Amino acid sequence: MSRLVIVSNRVAIPAEGKGLVSAGGLAVAVNEAFSAYEGLWFGWSGEITENPDPEPRLIDRGRVQYAVLDLSPQDYKEYYAGFANRALWPIMHYRVGLGSYSRSDYAGYQRVNRLFARALAKLLEPDDLVWVHDYHLIPLASELRGQGVDNPIGYFHHIPWPGADVFNTLPASGDLLRAIADYDLIGLQTDPDVQNLSRNLIDDMRAIPLGGGSLMVDGRRTRIRSFPIGIDVTGFKEAADKAGTNKVVRETMAGLRTRKLLIGVDRLDYSKGVPERMEAVDCFFASNPDQRGNVVYIQITPKSRSEVPEYEQLSREVNEKVGDINGMLGEPAWTPIQYVTKAYPRPVLAGLYRAARVGLVTPMRDGMNLVAKEYVVAQSADDPGVLVLSKFAGAARQMSEALLVNPYDRFEMAEAIREALYMPREERLARWKPMNERMKREDVDWWARNFMTELENFRTLDRSPPAAVAAAE
Known part of the structure; x- marks a missing residue:
């Protein structure tokens, strides 16, 4: 052989x-x-x-x-x-x-x-x-x-x-x-x-x-x-099913209480659109003041290529943006953006994906983007969340049922966040099912x-x- x-x-x-x-x-x-x-x-x-x-x-x-x-x-x-x-x-x-x-x-x-x-x-x-x-x-x-x-x-x-x-x-x-x-x-x-x-x-x-x-x-x-x-659909779904026993996931859910979760997971890179996404979240809260205190956005962004000057500059920009938004909107009992720069293993990410009502995957340009696929596969079949996906990610070619957005337009992204949060269960299921079936057929194997x-x-x-x-x- x-x-x-x-x-x-x-x-x-x-x-x-x-x-x-x-x-x-x-x-x-x-x-x-x-x-x-x-x-x-x-x-x-x-x-x-x-x-x-x-x-x-x-x-x-x-x-x-x-x-x-x-x-x-x-x-x-x-x-x-x-x-x-x-x-x-x-x-x-x-x-x-x-x-x-x-x-x-x-x-x-x-x-x-x-x-x-x-x-x-x-x-x-x-x-x-x-x-x-x-x-x-x-x-x-x-x-x-x-x-x-x-x-x-x-x-x-x-x-x-x-x-x-x-x-x-x-x-x-x-x-x-x-x-x-x-x-x-x-x-x-x-x-x-x-x-x-x-x-x-x-x-x-x-x-x-x-x-x-x-x-x-x-x-x-x-x-x-x-x-x-x-992606490894079977393995990721199993991780999501078991994630309720994970300490990090349990503590995150306890901290959220009844708040709805937006999640973004990206390596720190200018192609991923993290600062632009934060501006969209800021725009969402500006146009939906009733949602302040009721929604939390967690952005998990491990650092990468810190020896490249452009990445160090991006890190400073993102930190400043997080500080500005949290300083303007935050309250003693509520921080709108939780920004995390450590990497988490698959079981933790799978659990956080399942807990999130909205997955924000909005790169400025991406070959594929497997986070979008992981988010969909991790969802509960009874009550799935909604994927907001950049039309400039390769994954958009396979995931047309997601809410496709222009990552250069923070107002369009803010409107998609609102639509996702208010979307009825029947529509969420109708969008999720065909994507999930496609991910199972077109897996990494x-x-x-x-x-x-x-x-x-x-x-x-x-x-x-x-x-x-x-x-x-």
Whole structure:
């Protein structure tokens, strides 16, 4: 049986004798993918050392072997904090004004991808399927091809792919377009993402459409398709069902008493729209003074990427906004916004989602947003809450029954909050049921299985140009 080799920026290595990975994000997706394969998970260890070994450390955990490399301080600064998160991330999220490009950072990004490719190529076997994850590693297939690797290599892009007029503002855009075409299969979250990348390759790389999502780029065939990622529905629902026994959930419910709960859960990032959401809550209380003291908004926002200046500035902005709103509206017995910067485990989040009458998921732009799916799955089948969802989240393509809003319009969001709080049970059920059924059908196992089925097809696919294309060339 062939192995599955997964490559990601970070690798989560389980303690010996424990489960494969802790639940959440990419870790759950990797767990599902490995359920049908023996395999190898390769990537950065998360450690920064002055003189990292170019050979990966190998750790065996039953069916899965882990191979990890450390990064040097320069690698981390240029590859991760620099090009990946100060240039690529803002451009991919349509925030051109926040992009910060430097040639040294881009050289570091290329260098680390080359380092990964050289180390990984030595570990690959002829029948391996390789699945690379996310924007940190766009050039990896090109680097592996340069090492003589001819295995099927797939790539999944977890964040948005912007239109060409946005992506091409990045000075390295042409290099990245050439590199991404060395993947056999490119997965994106939504059909608009697929259209953006395909059109970019056709217009700027003179790619030739072959039908069925396939393109010929510089004599090599690649296929681009949408694979909307799902969540572990069974596990999350079980966590929500049992959450009533959790101490944090019990104490939160006791503190709320009869008040209704609004909840937002996001990593601290300018793409998530946390300050704009707080302005919408402020607007809601301004236009609905009778709800002061009767509604509480809990925003859980673990800090991230604090070494990136834009994130430190965002942290200050959010803290100031919380202070201003609570100072103006708060009373001795009521604080309108409870802002928490610590991370909570899945059982706590599942319980808080179930307790919340309204889930606020209003990113300015998001590839998918799994919080929206978690909120829906966590709801009680007898008395579900209402999801208020940004129309610029990839999840909106699958969750049209939510209250879809423009996150740039605080008045529209405030009106959606009011509508959600006053929505009768019959309408809440009518909106929740189809979303919940869709989440069950299109879960993380469905996502991983679909991608791997497509990638398997490249074992027997003739990658040479069709006769008509070859003749035209």
